[in-house]
Amino acid sequence: METFKFEKLRIWHTSMDFGELIFEVSGKFPNDEKYNLISQIRRAADSIALNIAEGSTGQSNKEFRKFLGYSLRSLAEVVTCLHKAKRRKYMNEEEFTSFYKQAYSLMNSMGAFRSTLKTN
Structure with a gap:
């Protein structure tokens, strides 16, 4: 069976x-946070x-790099939401640290992959 280019990328699978995991843990947040x-x-997190998928189908590495930048920004947004959740006591320090480490690892993997894409 044929696959899309992004389905071959480890960073896509990891993301x-x-x-x-983010979907699952956020389901434990209070109901009044449903729309916030x-x-x-x-x-x-979905973004x-x-x-990654959208960028991989583009016409150039330059465009793919741009979309990987969007992915990195979304990851930073998730990390900020995790900080908010910890501050609001929706997760404990151990949960936060686990998610933070996963996010940091994903960020490094995405950055390393992005740096391999030549823009010329």
Whole structure:
């Protein structure tokens, strides 16, 4: 079976897994955050993989790099939401640290991959 280019990328798979974990943990946030923090963190987490996929189908490495930049921005948004969740006591320090480490690792992987894409 044929696959899309992005389906071969480790960063896409990792971001898909990370998004599902964020979806799961955000489901434990209070109901009154449904249209605020829950929605925000889920959209940002999904956006990481979505931008990787969208960028990979572009016409150039320059465009792909641009979309990887969007993915990195979405990841930063997720990390900020995680800080908000910790401050609001929706997650404990151990949970926060686990997600933070995963986010940091994903950021490094995305940055390393992005640096391999030549723009000329």
